[in-house]
Amino acid sequence: MSYGEGKRRAHNPEKWGKGALEGVAAPEAANNAVSGPSMAPLLTLGIPGSTIGAILLGVFLIHGIQIGPTLFLTDKELIYRLFACGMIGIAAYGLIGYFGATQVARLILKIPTNVLYPLIFLTSFVAAYSARGSMFDVTVMTIAGFVGWLMRKYDFNIAAFVISFVLAKGAEETFRQSMLMSDGGALVFVERPIAALFLAIGLAAMAFRVRSIWQEQKIAKGGLGDA
Numbered sequence: 024m025s026y027g028e029g030k031r032r033a034h035n036p037e038k039w040g041k042g043a044l045e046g047v048a049a050p051e052a053a054n055n056a057v058s059g060p061s062m063a064p065l066l067t068l069g070i071p072g073s074t075i076g077a078i079l080l081g082v083f084l085i086h087g088i089q090i091g092p093t094l095f096l097t098d099k100e101l102i103y104r105l106f107a108c109g110m111i112g113i114a115a116y117g118l119i120g121y122f123g124a125t126q127v128a129r130l131i132l133k134i135p136t137n138v139l140y141p142l143i144f145l146t147s148f149v150a151a152y153s154a155r156g157s158m159f160d161v162t163v164m165t166i167a168g169f170v171g172w173l174m175r176k177y178d179f180n181i182a183a184f185v186i187s188f189v190l191a192k193g194a195e196e197t198f199r200q201s202m203l204m205s206d207g208g209a210l211v212f213v214e215r216p217i218a219a220l221f222l223a224i225g226l227a228a229m230a231f232r233v234r235s236i237w238q239e240q241k242i243a244k245g246g247l248g249d250a
Contacts (some may be wrong), residue, residue: 054117060110066102067092070190074182077189 028041029049039046061072069075069091083090086100087090097104119127151164174181205211213219 059113062105062109065090066094066105069193071186077182077186080189198212 026229028034029045033039033045035041035043057073061076064070064072065076065080069080070088071080080090088094088098128137147168148161151161152158154160171181173179174184201211202209211218212222
């Protein structure tokens with residue numbers, strides 16, 4: 024989104040995608056800016072606002088930490104620790120990026136790909152095995168990596184899949200609780216104003232996305248027809 028909006032407002036959009044620095048800066052600035060705000064829905068509602076938030080939610084669940092509104096009452100120290108770590112991370116990220124980004128980039132470029140990729144694979148396998156000393160974890164990681172490669176190849180949204188995968192269990196439990204409370208009546212989701220509002224926002228966002236995709240396909244077909 025940030026790349027598309029930046030290209031639309033740029034004075035030289037024809038250079039975007041061909042090495043323009045603005046094309047790199049726009050999505051990276053948006054990516055860094057969303058890290059902090061994505062923690063707000065995670066800590067207050069237990070809903071991750073990004074892929075990193077979904078990973079953090081999984082880490083919290085592994086350690087038995089229940090994320091949600093009650094977290095501010097039951098574990099205030101954790102909230103302050105997260106805020107402190109965030110501030111330290113931002114400062115360190117700025118210093119490293121300003122003074123060491125060039126050197127790190129040069130170092131990575133000097134490493135041949137036939138050496139770099141095996142190191143990444145080796146690190147992934149060691150990390151998966153060392154968690155519990157089980158080859159089953161390594162197998163799951165391998166299958167997940169293959170599925171991720173297929174999703175990327177066929178242009179599926181990996182971030183949406185990760186978020187939905189993490190939220191699936193909680194969403195199913197909450198859905199069952201709601202159905203039991205309403206004696207099986209689905210109208211419970213629209214009887215309360217707040218629930219109906221969130222449902223309407225979700226449906227509107229979905230409809231807007233479908234409309235955007237339809238318009239993009241229509242423009243692409245028009246461009247091919249003109250060619």
